[in-house]
Amino acid sequence: MERKRKYYVMIIRRLLLAFFCLSILPILSFAWLVKDSVEQMNIVKLEEQANNTIEHRAEVIALFLQDRLNLLTMIVELYPPEQLMAQETIEELFLAFGKNGDIVDLHVIDSSGYQHGYVGPYWSQIVGKTYNDASWFKETLINGVHISHVFLGYRNVPHFVIAVTDPLKTFVLRATINSSIFNSLLLSAQLGPNSDAFIVNRAGEFQTPSLLDQQSLSEQEKTLISSDTKAGPFHIGGYVYATRWIGNKHWLLVLKASIDDSLKFYYTIRDRILLIFSVIALLSLLLATFITVLLTRRIEKADREYAAATMQFSHIEKMATIGRLAAGIAHEINNPLQLITSQAGWIKELLPEEDPNTVKNLEEYQKAVEQIQYHVRRAGTITHRLLGFSRKMSAEKGSVRINDLLEETISFIEREADNNSIAVIKNFSEEMPPILTDGPQLQQVFLNLLNNALDAIGRRGMIEIATRLHADQRLVITFADNGPGMKPEQLKQIFDPFFTTKDPNKGTGLGLYISYDIIKKLGGEITGENREQGGMLFTIILPLTGSGAAGDNR
């Protein structure tokens, strides 16, 4: 039983594992695949977007710078130095080019650093200043052009300086340009609430304020400046970086896009997908468990039924085999018995012819021959019973009242029961219909059971015989005694031929075997079991109509 239980648990485990592998695993791996590939796709898209944006912005800013530079170069090349150094010319130029507001002021400075003309809002602070020591001034004279870092200057407004000199280097034209225009350009380059766009110089200083109020570049970010930027976007700590050098590698335009930002929408979808997948997985797991348990129960039930059927079948098989075997043996014995009785009979016939005077023990011989014939008859009775011949004589079926038949049978043993102080209790149902069956044979069965009960009890006890009509139109007859009962291992054998618990001289071991055979032939069932309160209980169940003999009812 324990082994079977383990077997069913194993079936449940295997089925669940199979269900898990076949349903949950594919769902999970599919979910993981979808999640991963969507994430990757998003990042690729973000990189692409960052690249496009930075390309565009870098172009605009570069154009803007180039435009301003071109303007100044043009002025320097167009005007002769004397004329440019006049305050009126500067003012004229300022009015002409400074209209859109990004040129804050214009200086004209001669090569010795002396300022000749100025147009702008800070005239009072700047007029008369000399710049011959200023590094930007020197650089301009050497390189012909200077672009400064962005600084706040005196005016607390971010701006930067472009200075150019004429080919002869007789003077320097310097323009201060409002760089807040970059800020608006970069603001529109922001790719998300946590993304950034700014310009740094080669030293890594912010040239435009970080949109996220970042104060300085991190160490990792500084490596961006040193690397060549035509290579694709970088990933640093959850951000995608795109960079472009602008203005003669003076400034680095940096676009920083948060991956999380771009994945925000995806995350909500992902969460929803994961939720749906989990619900499906859970449901299928529940269903699988339910089906598995149901299936295993079915298997268990089928197994039980099969085992019961096998047992019943093997019992029938066994009884049939025993029957064949017994008949075979009986036959083999009958032939020698025939010869014994024939020979004995021959002697018996011849003995009277002998002279009593010469044969001293004639009477003894005659007696012995009689005994031989008597014992052959006894043996013959047993073999005939085994062969079923004693029963064939009364194969006629008739209407039988079970209660009356029982009364009659009990009357045979009543005296013996009385002598041994055994009470016979009758519990007969009044509604027993007459049934069509073989009365004499049935009586033999009843007598067998009653004799067995008497033998089992010995002295002092009771036998209870009950009849009742079962709901499904069958008669139930029970014989209960309060004798010692049977050991469990004996119970299995009680209907086997030659099985007996009685004294070897008292029982042949054929009574119950023949009873079993008779009841089977009458289409009924007979079972024997121990009663809970001790003693044996035999139950006979008979069909109302006998075995297919209903038509014979006259």
Added chain:
Amino acid sequence: MKQFNVLIVDDEDEFRDLTIKRLTKKGLIVEGAESGRKALDIIKTGRIDVVVLDVKMPGMDGIETLGHIRALQPLVEVVLLTGHASVESGIEGMKLGAFDYLMKPIELEPLLEKLNDAYEKKRLHEEKIEQAMIKKHMAMPS
């Protein structure tokens, strides 16, 4: 006791010889045959009244022999003798026209009784036929 002819058909020599001996002693005219085929040869002569036939024999068995006997000599009565045969084969024999059947071991007296009954039946049968013949002759004198 009337004298009549009996044929014992059994493959077991000891039983056959002993039975012949004992029945002869009782005044019957008894012959023996150890097989069905032999038995048929003897019956063909027409001198047999009653046959004691063992059901189980090698070669032609009792039931088959019975069928042939009924075809050859319908008036001959047959008593089946069986050591093992089931109720079914006994019933089959009766259906084929056997007078009765007996189970081994059987003592001589009941066997003798059965043989007398069988012969009586045969005799009555023959008498009836004879009377019928006489009637026929009287009705249609030639």
